[in-house]
Amino acid sequence: MKFALNILCKTTAALLAATLGVQGSSADTxxxxxxxxxxxxxxxxKPIPKSDVAPKPDTPIVKLGRALFFDRALSPDRTRSCNDCHDLSRYGTNGDFAxxxxxxxxxxxxVPSVYNLGTLKLMGWAGVGTDLRGYTATALTSASESAMPDRDSVVKRLKSIPRYRPLFASAFNDDAITFNRVVDALTAFQRGLVTRAPFDDFLLGNDKALSAAQLRGAVLFDRRNCSACHTGTAIGGQMLQKAGIVRPWPNQKDLGHFEVSKNPAHKMAFRVPPLRNVAKTAPYFHDHSSRSLRRAIRDITLREQGMxxxxxxxxxxxxxxxxxTGRLPTDYIKPPATASPPTSTSQSTD
Ligand code: HEC
Ligand code: HEC
Structure with missing residues (x-):
């Protein structure tokens, strides 16, 4: 994680310098x-291009990945699928449940969204890894996610369900069920979770894709330094920053990247979250401390920049x-016939 530390220091210094210059100016009318x-x-x-970047919804490995994503068998007591927390019809997260x-x-x-993860440099709130495949392997056994006891138990569970043999056979040309293949299929499915938004259309030349007010907001997002941290195709996910650079974060129970690196410079360092579909993914912040987007914008600006x-x-x-806010890929995320409907608010996480 050396590179993440470098990014943390550089941007923080540049930002504090930039902040001094913009204090006090109000919205241009x-x-x-x-x-x-x-x-x-x-x-x-970099805008998401118009040409469909997602793999076809019925590619065999994607079909297998989708079946796994929606299957509650991938939790110890069969109560929780990936989709119960990362509800794909609700932009890959589940506010009520959270x-x-x-x-x-x-x-x-x-619960962060699982849409548009392909371009992120850091995964999870604490920026624990750099690639989707690695994170997906972790999600299966992490106590706060699918919570399977270990990799073998994942394989054993799937071997006991007859419908998986043929799905693995068509995805991989033989029917062996292995942990690596489970992760490959889940990763392939997640890579197709892409939502193109009006902002992409705008960047690609459609002047009408943004309203006059949105154009003004776009200029402010840049002038108020938001884009210094929220950068890249996903408008975030590229760097760690201390949560509360100027005003301490009120809740200091979760120390963020420090918990992984044990480096004191990383106390309260969190990944700058990606902002695609952010209007649809309440609540906000690692500790879900804001339910409203407007309040979240107010709080983060005050805490990061004293502004x-x-x-x-x-x-x-x-x-x-x-x-x-992008369009959901409705065909791609259609639950397989074997999936039970999500139980957004009635499930438990023990
Ligand atoms: C109990 C709810 C829950 C379940 C079930 C769950 N997740 Fe998650 N997921 C989370 C939470 C919470 C995080 C953030 C954890 C963190 O940052 O420490 C997360 C993070 C992720 C991320 C990182 C997203 C990002 O923005 O970096 C991916 C990818 C992911 N989960 C995939 C999965 C997959 C695949 C499954 C099923 C095998 C799954 N999750 C099951 C709650 C859940
Ligand atoms: C110094 C870097 C930095 C700057 C500048 C910055 N942010 Fe952030 N932003 C963060 C970090 C870090 C978080 C995550 C905080 C947490 O939950 O720990 C965040 C979180 C957010 C969230 C919540 C996202 C979610 O999914 O929970 C929103 C919305 C947001 N920022 C918008 C903005 C806007 C708008 C601006 C400009 C006015 C801005 N940010 C400026 C670093 C920054």
Whole structure:
């Protein structure tokens, strides 16, 4: 994780310097030209292209991955599928479940979305790894996710379910069920979870994809330094930053990346979260401490930069963030016939 530490230090210094220059200026009331906004972003935010980047929904390995993603058999007491927490029809997360589990003291960290993970440099709130495949292997046995006791138990469980043999056979040309293949299939399925948004259309040349207010919000997002941390195709997921650079984060129970690295410089360092679909993924922050997006924008700006945004600025930035809400790939995420419907609020995490 050496590179993550480097990024942490560099950006924090640059940001604090930049913050001094922008304190106090209020929202510009004129509507910027589309081309001006495009020029700000096009270097940093590679748009998701129109051509379908997702694999076909019926590719054998994707079919297997989808079956696994929706299967409650992948939890010790068969109560929890990946989809129960990362509900694909709700932008890959599950606010009700997160809030209920938080209130019961059962879920320490908020459930992040599983859409648009392909371009992230860091995974999970604490930035524990750098690749989706590695994280997926962890999710199967992590106590706060699928909680299977170990890799062998995953294989054993699937071997006991007859319908999996043929699915593995068509995905891998022979019917051996191995942990690596389970992870490969889940990863292949997740790589296809992509949501193109109006902001992508805008960057690719459609001036009408953003409203006048969203254009103003886009300029503010850059002027208020949000884009210094929330950068890259997923508008985040590229670096660690201390949560509470200027104003300490109120809840210091979870120390973030420090828990992985044990490096004191990493206390309260969290991954800058990706913001695609953020309007749909409440609650916010690693400790789900905000239920409203507007409040989240207000709090993070104050805590990271010591800066108050006025009512109009908050409104415009919130509108801009909604231009990152993409279309769900409805065919791709259709639950397989064998899946039971999600039990958003009635399940438990023990
Ligand atoms: C009990 C709820 C729960 C279940 C079940 C669950 N997850 Fe998660 N998932 C979480 C939480 C909470 C996190 C964040 C953990 C952290 O950062 O410490 C997470 C993080 C992730 C991430 C990282 C996302 C990102 O933005 O970096 C991926 C990928 C993921 N889970 C995939 C899966 C897969 C695949 C399964 C099924 C095998 C699964 N999860 C099952 C709750 C769950
Ligand atoms: C210094 C880096 C930095 C800057 C600047 C920054 N953020 Fe963030 N942002 C973060 C970090 C780190 C988090 C995660 C905090 C946590 O939960 O631990 C975050 C979280 C968020 C969230 C919550 C996302 C979620 O899924 O929970 C939103 C929304 C957000 N930021 C918007 C903004 C906006 C808008 C701006 C500009 C006004 C901004 N941020 C500026 C680092 C930054």
């Amino acid at each position: 004129s509507t910027p030209k589309a081309e001006t906004v495009r020029r700000i972003y096009i270097e940093f935010f 809030i209920k589990a938080r209130d019961e003291g059962k879920l320490r960290r908020d 108050y945004l006025d009512f109009d600025e908050l409104r415009l930035i919130e509108l801009f963030l909604d231009s990152l």
